[in-house]
Amino acid sequence: MKSCRSSNEGLAKRPASCDSRRPRSGGAIRGGVRLSTVCYNRGMGTYSSVHALPGQFEYLLPGCNALETSLVLAQSWTRKGKPYMLVETVKRVLQTLDRNQIPYAVIDGLAVSHHAVPRLTQDLDLVVLHEDTRRIRALFPGCYQRGTAVVEIYNIEGTRVDLLPAKLRYQREVVRNAVPGDIEGMPAKVASVRDLLLLKMFAAPNRPDLAARKQDEADIVGVLQFNAATITAEDIRYVGDRLLELCFTVEDRTQTVSQLQWVNDTLAQLHMSDRAYPLLADGDQTKDQATRG
Secondary structure, three states, X not given: OOOOOOOOOOOXXXXXXXXXXOEEEEEEEEOOEXXXXXXXXXXXXXXXXXXXOOOOHHHOOOOOOHHHHHHHHHHHOEXXXXXXOOHXXXXXXXHHHHHOOOOEEEOHHXXXXXXXXXXXXXXXXXXXXXXXXXXXXXXXXXXXXXXXXXXXXXXXXOEEEEEEEEOOHHHHHHHHOOEEEEEOOEEEEEOOHHHHHHXXXXXXXXXXXXXXXXXXXXXXXXXXXXOOOOOOHHHHHHHHHHHHHOOOOHHHHHHHHHHHHHHHHHHHHOOOHHXXXXXXXXXXXXXXXXXXX
């Protein structure tokens, strides 16, 4: 592991899988969803296959999958003259966790890119088990910057890495249910669609910045839209139930019910109203709670 200093190494290099060539169409099925398969001729008779969700391919950089596209965008944009993230640094971080058998799940911007429209994101966000945080700090000496009970912030070779220690059951489920991703042939673990929706919906109303809150809402819509074929009523029910369980005041509950109504309205616009969360007409409580009452 290199020392934790800001570095521009590799900035001028495009990932080998991101070579721009003429596509050849194909197809595959994963988890009941047909994936668009596009091959790019990289010369010498070799090909690189890129899998994408239906409708996702047009948003990808040539030859890149969704995770790679987001990372290349982050490496191409700078803050104070330095790239937001370096692809090789992100790969080394995830490889280090895997090599030391530390489970994790990529969340936030990179996870949204994997499940919907790839977009620019400024840091690598991970959920890890709370009991692994000390081991992680030892694996990246000198990289820890600051932290709270909610998040620990690292600077690893100029790339910001935010670790969210999973203490509550729903947080630990995010790690346990992580789905496979790929960065230049290297396996990565990404939060599932269901768990990503829960994390985004929990975070959105608590954002003090309006732009950040609207970005979360746009991410939620995108994830719903691009995964309409696989999201189930049980997924939405799980998200809503967990959000209501996390309410501690009347104000919390009112805000959450309003948020669930917004999700139901969004599902209706996406022709997914059959998966709406079961709220009463007045939105005061769920139908099951009313029956039990």
